[in-house]
Amino acid sequence: EAEVAQSPRYKITEKSQAVAFWCDPISGHATLYWYRQILGQGPELLVQFQDESVVDDSQLPKDRFSAERLKGVDSTLKIQPAELGDSAMYLCASSLAMGAYETQYFGPGTRLLVL
Amino acid sequence: SQQGEEDPQALSIQEGENATMNCSYKTSINNLQWYRQNSGRGLVHLILIRSNEREKHSGRLRVTLDTSKKSSSLLITASRAADTASYFCATDATSGTYKYIFGTGTRLKVLA
Numbered sequence: 720e721a722e723v724a725q726s727p728r729y730k731i732t733e734k735s736q737a738v739a740f741w742c743d744p745i746s747g748h749a750t751l752y753w754y755r756q757i758l759g760q761g762p763e764l765l766v767q768f769q770d771e772s773v774v775d776d777s778q779l780p781k782d783r784f785s786a787e788r789l790k791g792v793d794s795t796l797k798i799q800p801a802e803l804g805d806s807a808m809y810l811c812a813s814s815l816a817m818g819a820y821e822t823q824y825f826g827p828g829t830r831l832l833v834l
Numbered sequence: 835s836q837q838g839e840e841d842p843q844a845l846s847i848q849e850g851e852n853a854t855m856n857c858s859y860k861t862s863i864n865n866l867q868w869y870r871q872n873s874g875r876g877l878v879h880l881i882l883i884r885s886n887e888r889e890k891h892s893g894r895l896r897v898t899l900d901t902s903k904k905s906s907s908l909l910i911t912a913s914r915a916a917d918t919a920s921y922f923c924a925t926d927a928t929s930g931t932y933k934y935i936f937g938t939g940t941r942l943k944v945l946a
Contacts, residue, residue, distance in 0.1 A: 723876070754936075761838070761922050761936035762877070775931045810876055817932050819864035820884065823924075825876035
């Protein structure tokens, strides 16, 4: 069964360093999502792509976070510089299309710890 | 911000018992979905219920939706230790991006 791949699974970094996360969605899925999940809370959408275009980045802290999906396939989320409050699980998900009844398929996540 | 609020926040039951968790949301929706998350892992889709549906079943899962009260419930019957996980509801906005907003989650623990 096809799965969403993410790497790394775990990342420990120091405050003010740069970090990057990678996501490879299920083949053929046009819509890709990045979520941040703080321990004990539900996922919060950071950015949503339709192919290579951003359709929602209203909750993305743009002074330090950036995301790209250059060829409309895999995607990278970057944080520069990292802050202590960025410690969280970063989840990538994909869906076949952007529509009212689409199911999202999640990757295993990247757990980030900022020291 | 999170649209959905799950209740209870945590639930502990014995194996074989039924588990019920509730989700309330704030705005009009096209559909509501339930997801499960095992500790430290990604989310797995369980079931989707459309706004014009009132009840849906999938195996041991039963979901109800009351759009007049803006609430949904997830019932897991004959629970197993493997059902131990966090459960989240997710609602889509009726706006054009079909963005999903997740609730705060219910942590279920099934004791063997």
